[in-house]
Amino acid sequence: MPKVKTFYQCQSCGYTSPKWLGKCPDCGEWNTLVEERKETVPSRLSLPAQFRKSEPQLLSSIKAGYEQRTSTGIRELDRVLGGGVVTGSVVLVGGDPGIGKSTMLLQAIAGLSKYGQVLYVSGEESPEQIKIRAERLSIISDDIILFSETSLRSILDTALKLMPKAIVIDSIQTVYTEDILSAPGSVSQVRECAAKLMLFAKKSDIPIFLVGHVTKEGAIAGPRVLEHIVDTVLYFEGDRGHSYRILRTVKNRFGSTNEIGVFEMSDSGLREIENPSELFLLERPLNVSGSTVVAALEGTRPLMVEIQSLVSQTNFGMPRRTTIGVDFNRVNLLVAVLEKRAGLHLGGMDVFVNVVGGLRIIEPAVDLGIISTIASSLRDIPIDPKAFVFGEVGLSGEIRAIAQAEIRIKEASKIGFKRAVMPLGNADKINSSFGLEIVGVKDIESALEAVLS
Ligand code: TYD
Numbered sequence: 001m002p003k004v005k006t007f008y009q010c011q012s013c014g015y016t017s018p019k020w021l022g023k024c025p026d027c028g029e030w031n032t033l034v035e036e037r038k039e040t041v042p043s044r045l046s047l048p049a050q051f052r053k054s055e056p057q058l059l060s061s062i063k064a065g066y067e068q069r070t071s072t073g074i075r076e077l078d079r080v081l082g083g084g085v086v087t088g089s090v091v092l093v094g095g096d097p098g099i100g101k102s103t104m105l106l107q108a109i110a111g112l113s114k115y116g117q118v119l120y121v122s123g124e125e126s127p128e129q130i131k132i133r134a135e136r137l138s139i140i141s142d143d144i145i146l147f148s149e150t151s152l153r154s155i156l157d158t159a160l161k162l163m164p165k166a167i168v169i170d171s172i173q174t175v176y177t178e179d180i181l182s183a184p185g186s187v188s189q190v191r192e193c194a195a196k197l198m199l200f201a202k203k204s205d206i207p208i209f210l211v212g213h214v215t216k217e218g219a220i221a222g223p224r225v226l227e228h229i230v231d232t233v234l235y236f237e238g239d240r241g242h243s244y245r246i247l248r249t250v251k252n253r254f255g256s257t258n259e260i261g262v263f264e265m266s267d268s269g270l271r272e273i274e275n276p277s278e279l280f281l282l283e284r285p286l287n288v289s290g291s292t293v294v295a296a297l298e299g300t301r302p303l304m305v306e307i308q309s310l311v312s313q314t315n316f317g318m319p320r321r322t323t324i325g326v327d328f329n330r331v332n333l334l335v336a337v338l339e340k341r342a343g344l345h346l347g348g349m350d351v352f353v354n355v356v357g358g359l360r361i362i363e364p365a366v367d368l369g370i371i372s373t374i375a376s377s378l379r380d381i382p383i384d385p386k387a388f389v390f391g392e393v394g395l396s397g398e399i400r401a402i403a404q405a406e407i408r409i410k411e412a413s414k415i416g417f418k419r420a421v422m423p424l425g426n427a428d429k430i431n432s433s434f435g436l437e438i439v440g441v442k443d444i445e446s447a448l449e450a451v452l453s
């Protein structure tokens with residue numbers, strides 16, 4: 001009889017404790033510790049002999065550039081993966097329910113079915129439901145195999161028999177292994193199943209996509225605990241109210257981590273947006289105060305985004321500061337810089353800052369956009385709609401140079417901007433102005449003068 005061990009595990013972060021606790025001492029979440037049971041028999045994955053072997057190798061004998069990439073047929077997805085899916089890699093796609101994970105992976109697997117049979121395992125939907133979705137997406141292929149199954153052993157057996165070109169597991173929370181007694185979706189199940197799938201992918205060279213749900217309550221194991229195990233973590237973000245979706249790389253062993261892919265959810269599936277700048281500026285109000293366009297950079301991709309702000313008189317005591325899409329503390333800091341170095345009176349004002357289109361921008365180049373839009377709203381002076389800005393603002397009010405200025409200017413010129421207000425340090429160095437008027441500024445006073453005149 002194998003010995004059964006009982007313990008309590010936090011469903012949010014994976015912390016284990018021998019007794020129940022109301023609050024997880026590790027991540028601070030309440031009511032997340034759940035009883036789990038584990039048999040103390042070493043679990044083993046049955047793989048054929050040729051997969052089990054692994055031998056030490058000389059580093060110099062290993063051929064470089066061995067990672068083989070396959071295109072999924074979706075360019076935006078290929079981009080965030082680092083140029084296609086790498087053989088034997090495990091990709092976790094996380095995101096809120098209903099955001100479009102199943103849709104994207106069905107489209108991706110249809111693209112991969114060009115190279116041979118692919119396997120779509122669903123523990124959430126019936127084959128009929130998937131068929132209906134496939135019809136909606138106009139997917140016609142004789143090489144997509146649907147499999148409604150939640151037992152990991154049975155999934156791996158099938159995969160071994162079929163040796164498909166790619167596998168999708170929708171979702172990892174529904175899969176369970178008999179080796180562990182905990183319920184499907186619990187941290188130990190999810191982690192164990194992912195680890196076994198990872199081993200399988202590495203040994204068989206089959207790429208595996210895992211779908212993972214994120215829940216705030218931590219009722220089912222969030223994909224957070226999986227991030228260490230898998231090769232690539234993608235997050236699908238977006239506002240339910242908007243139709244665009246952003247696929248963001250959070251971790252990538254095979255590429256850069258700040259790439260984004262932009263999609264639009266249409267009635268026939270996800271459409272790639274090749275020119276997101278145009279999309280994000282589509283409904284921009286012209287000649288209104290409190291709106292600035294910033295040339296931001298996400299990974300290798302320039303993005304022109306509108307930053308709006310509203311500055312209004314505080315009604316009750318404490319002035320409010322609210323930000324959407326930019327860092328809250330950064331905005332507070334910039335407000336202080338504006339007060340001290342440019343003499344703007346914001347002490348009795350509420351300040352709201354919003355990045356249009358549900359985007360989130362973290363790079364410092366957005367600073368100049370934030371101060372311009374706040375000053376524009378406070379003074380009620382519109383900014384020239386053909387002008388855009390970028391640059392970092394320092395604590396003494398200096399405007400600091402940022403990386404890759406030329407890519408940003410080029411993108412702006414492509415969509416019809418005429419005037420660039422940027423750090424002097426960048427303006428001095430650029431080789432081509434791409435037909436734009438370049439205004440280099442060195443402190444916030446001259447910057448505000450340049451944008452608000
Ligand atoms: P889905 O891929 O099922 O989301 P997830 O797997 O992340 O839970 O997508 C769900 C939403 O997408 C659903 O609200 C319907 C919508 N949708 C479209 O708008 N157009 C389409 O062509 C498809 C397939 C779905």
Ligand code: MG
Nearest residue numbers: 101102124170
């Ligand atoms: Mg789904």
